[in-house]
């Protein structure tokens with residue numbers, strides 16, 4: 001059985017550090033703000049459901065002195081990003097150098113509610129910057145079981161029109177990395193330079209030992225727990 005405990009989550013990053021990976025944000029990747037000789041782990045977190053589990057992740061990152069890019073939803077049925085408790089969770093993560101960005105649902109909000117996507121994106125960026133007092137550099141499209149694909153927004157829009165540096169699936173990263181994701185909750189999947197590695201269920205530690213130059217790790221807080229997934 002694969003291990004999705006926070007104990008194992010910590011081991012992933014310890015192993016990366018031991019194997020000389022530099023753990024960086026997507027902002028630093030897209031700004032080329034790292035030593036090009038280094039192996040890098042581009043650390044992405046999408047908060048789909050359980051925002052409170054970021055507290056355990058914060059402790060791990062603080063102790064290991066590493067950071068991540070964390071994408072947050074404004075339209076999540078399961079959490080209110082703007083509650084005071086949740087703002088404080090994000091402030092803690094920002095205080096250790098994490099980057100935050102929007103986990104966008106632009107096609108969904110437009111498709112179901114008729115709201116103008118371009119106006120909405122501008123307003124959401126402004127809201128994030130007001131609430132969290134940090135510049136927003138990027139966004140990551142949320143994927144769900146709705147009838148829309150939120151990534152479609154970027155077929156006829158470019159991040160710079162919105163003052164953004166990147167969208168997380170931009171080719172500069174997606175086409176030039178080993179991407180490893182827990183998005184199937186209980187098992188891992190991976191892509192090499194944008195192509196699915198069929199039936200590759202290696203854990204991030206397996207990939208770290210393989211040693212790709214750019215390892216792009218996506219995790220979701222709700223996949224991780226202390227002892228039991230529904231704790």
Ligand SMILES: [Zn+2]
Pocket residue numbers: 046047048103141142143
């Ligand atoms: Zn998502």
